[in-house]
Amino acid sequence: MKSQPFEAVVRFHEGSATIDLQGEINAFAETALTQAYHQADAQNPATVVLNFTQVSYINSTGIALIVGLLAQARKNHRRLVVFGLSDHYIEIFKITRLSDFMDIYADETSALHEVKNG
Amino acid sequence: MKFFRRQTKPDEKSNGEPKSNDLQPSIPSSTRQVKPVEYEFAPNDPFLNYLISSPGVVTLEKLTMESPALEFMKNVGVKIVVPLVSQGELIGLLNLGPRLSEQDYSSDDFRLLNTLATQAAPALRVAQLARQQQAEARERERMEQELRVARVIQETLLPKELPELDNWQLDALWQPAREVSGDFYDFFEFPDGRLGIITGDVTGKGVPAALVMATTRSILRGAAERLVNPGEVLERANNLLCPDIPRNMFVTCLYGLLDPATGQFVFANAGHNLPKKCTSTSAIDLRATGMPLGLMPEMTYEENEVVLMPGESLLLYSDGLVEAHNPDGEMFGFPLLNSLITDCIDCSDQIEMLMDELGKFTGPDWEQEDDVTFVTIRRLPVLQPVAGTDGDAEGMTILADFSLPSVPGNERLAMEQVAEIVRTAGFPVDRLENLKTAVSEATLNAIEHGNNYDPAVPATIRVLKSADRYIILVTDQGGGTLIPDHVKPDLDAKLAGLQSPRGWGIFLIESMVDEMKVHTDEGHHTLEMVFILTSKDKQGVAA
Numbered sequence: 001m002k003s004q005p006f007e008a009v010v011r012f013h014e015g016s017a018t019i020d021l022q023g024e025i026n027a028f029a030e031t032a033l034t035q036a037y038h039q040a041d042a043q044n045p046a047t048v049v050l051n052f053t054q055v056s057y058i059n060s061t062g063i064a065l066i067v068g069l070l071a072q073a074r075k076n077h078r079r080l081v082v083f084g085l086s087d088h089y090i091e092i093f094k095i096t097r098l099s100d101f102m103d104i105y106a107d108e109t110s111a112l113h114e115v116k117n118g
Numbered sequence: 119m120k121f122f123r124r125q126t127k128p129d130e131k132s133n134g135e136p137k138s139n140d141l142q143p144s145i146p147s148s149t150r151q152v153k154p155v156e157y158e159f160a161p162n163d164p165f166l167n168y169l170i171s172s173p174g175v176v177t178l179e180k181l182t183m184e185s186p187a188l189e190f191m192k193n194v195g196v197k198i199v200v201p202l203v204s205q206g207e208l209i210g211l212l213n214l215g216p217r218l219s220e221q222d223y224s225s226d227d228f229r230l231l232n233t234l235a236t237q238a239a240p241a242l243r244v245a246q247l248a249r250q251q252q253a254e255a256r257e258r259e260r261m262e263q264e265l266r267v268a269r270v271i272q273e274t275l276l277p278k279e280l281p282e283l284d285n286w287q288l289d290a291l292w293q294p295a296r297e298v299s300g301d302f303y304d305f306f307e308f309p310d311g312r313l314g315i316i317t318g319d320v321t322g323k324g325v326p327a328a329l330v331m332a333t334t335r336s337i338l339r340g341a342a343e344r345l346v347n348p349g350e351v352l353e354r355a356n357n358l359l360c361p362d363i364p365r366n367m368f369v370t371c372l373y374g375l376l377d378p379a380t381g382q383f384v385f386a387n388a389g390h391n392l393p394k395k396c397t398s399t400s401a402i403d404l405r406a407t408g409m410p411l412g413l414m415p416e417m418t419y420e421e422n423e424v425v426l427m428p429g430e431s432l433l434l435y436s437d438g439l440v441e442a443h444n445p446d447g448e449m450f451g452f453p454l455l456n457s458l459i460t461d462c463i464d465c466s467d468q469i470e471m472l473m474d475e476l477g478k479f480t481g482p483d484w485e486q487e488d489d490v491t492f493v494t495i496r497r498l499p500v501l502q503p504v505a506g507t508d509g510d511a512e513g514m515t516i517l518a519d520f521s522l523p524s525v526p527g528n529e530r531l532a533m534e535q536v537a538e539i540v541r542t543a544g545f546p547v548d549r550l551e552n553l554k555t556a557v558s559e560a561t562l563n564a565i566e567h568g569n570n571y572d573p574a575v576p577a578t579i580r581v582l583k584s585a586d587r588y589i590i591l592v593t594d595q596g597g598g599t600l601i602p603d604h605v606k607p608d609l610d611a612k613l614a615g616l617q618s619p620r621g622w623g624i625f626l627i628e629s630m631v632d633e634m635k636v637h638t639d640e641g642h643h644t645l646e647m648v649f650i651l652t653s654k655d656k657q658g659v660a661a
Contacts, residue, residue, distance in 0.1 A: 071615070092629075096626075101613070
């Protein structure tokens with residue numbers, strides 16, 4: 001077990017931006033996550049998609065960071081959707097009610113399909 | 119062949135008359151002048167071939183052949199030569215000048231000389247062999263003495279004593295196949311309490327390997343003093359070793375950094391045997407890729423880490439064990455090593471057990487094929503009751519008891535350590551992620567709120583198990599005041615900016631466990647998390 005530094009990379013699609021998250025979402029992830037969100041936000045996408053496929057760990061501080069992103073997205077009238085969460089973190093998104101505000105998809109294809117047609 | 123000639127002149131007391139022993143070897147004395155003359159026969163000199171084939175005394179005056187040796191011998195006054203032949207081999211010459219009486223040698227003289235040669239040749243041969251053996255024995259003794267000194271010197275390069283670490287047991291064995299060895303191990307004690315551990319193996323054995331071993335050890339020591347990360351230490355050592363190491367030689371080496379407080383072992387491997395982590399149920403190979411030292415410069419070395427829980431150990435070893443053969447030619451091998459380790463998980467002396475098994479495998483007449491080196495690092499079980507909690511109830515077994523410095527990120531370490539110990543103890547797999555999140559959040563809470571991220575103040579984690587439950591206790595050094603009742607997080611309020619986005623920790627823990635309690639005394643808070651096993655969970659374990 002080796003601690004994984006967090007990285008966030010933004011990709012743009014028509015009307016949406018996907019942020020590929022990689023590593024552990026904890027206090028150390030704040031700067032990279034915030035910068036990536038601002039980079040995505042600057043292109044004024046209708047939807048921001050968070051890719052959790054490569055995320056190995058989220059702690060309560062990480063949940064707080066995601067709450068912060070959700071608050072910003074709602075303030076700017078952007079939709080926030082996610083995909084690639086493990087069953088355990090889907091459960092945590094439900095417990096915390098994040099899933100009430102963020103649609104959860106299994107993979108990017110289904111997430112983008114819903115973004116395009118939803 | 120070398121020709122030796124000794125010229126002897128009668129002493130002044132002699133009357134000049136020939137003596138009966140004129141033909142016997144002259145005995146140097148203070149009263150005689152001795153002038154040895156040396157001449158080396160060319161191997162293809164025809165005179166040499168003539169002497170080998172000659173049946174007896176040879177009168178040089180009668181010989182005519184193109185031979186530098188013959189000409190030389192005539193020039194120095196040799197009149198007759200008696201070849202000394204033993205078992206068909208020319209082993210010496212008996213060279214005589216003119217008789218002191220100036221008379222010619224008679225046929226009786228020739229017979230006497232032939233008889234003498236017949237008897238002298240084997241005696242001379244025996245003397246030559248004895249001298250040769252003495253010389254060889256002296257040379258052997260000299261080399262053995264040098265090797266004994268080399269071994270003493272090499273032993274000074276190994277740790278004179280093993281480091282003493284509370285709650286840890288360290289053992290090491292170094293058994294060269296010859297006087298000196300290419301195997302080595304070393305320990306570096308760092309001021310922050312961490313311990314650097316090296317085991318290495320130079321290709322080959324004996325003196326060449328020992329010389330490279332000494333160089334490698336010095337380079338590694340230098341690198342470990344300057345750098346922290348094991349991968350960087352091996353990278354630097356490799357770059358320094360590459361220009362100087364003899365061709366076709368290289369060094370396999372494992373360097374690990376052990377934190378005795380947490381059991382964390384960070385390691386990098388330059389092609390050495392995979393270290394084995396020995397748990398209560400299995401032996402696990404610890405992998406990290408990297409080329410042996412000395413083969414190619416600018417190599418990088420992968421780093422990995424594991425945590426040794428109380429009762430677990432680490433086995434580092436060279437290939438002298440697994441590559442040993444029995445009289446039937448079968449190799450000791452890894453399968454046997456693995457089964458021995460798992461059959462003897464609780465061995466207090468793993469090295470003694472393995473050496474006994476090696477002896478049984480190879481038999482009493484085994485000539486050790488390669489150097490054998492072991493280092494074992496065992497974290498001793500710490501069993502202490504936990505007062506004031508359900509954990510001191512009868513029937514609870516303490517699976518783990520360890521402390522971590524209060525630094526960011528260690529909550530993840532605690533999570534992995536506890537997950538590993540309960541997984542091997544049979545904790546239901548489908549609830550493992552819940553347990554991990556609960557332990558991580560409880561430890562984060564202790565590190566952040568209880569201990570204020572002070573690295574000198576530890577968070578303590580204890581894991582207990584009974585027939586129907588697991589209890590995990592996380593203790594900080596805060597205490598004194600009660601942990602305030604947490605406000606249930608309200609996501610709507612948080613999104614509206616009415617609540618901090620944070621404050622999820624205790625809520626998450628409560629959501630993950632069956633019971634949660636907080637105990638506070640003057641110096642500590644202990645967060646107790648209980649996972650109750652259902653009948654389904656118990657059936658899963660039994661199955």
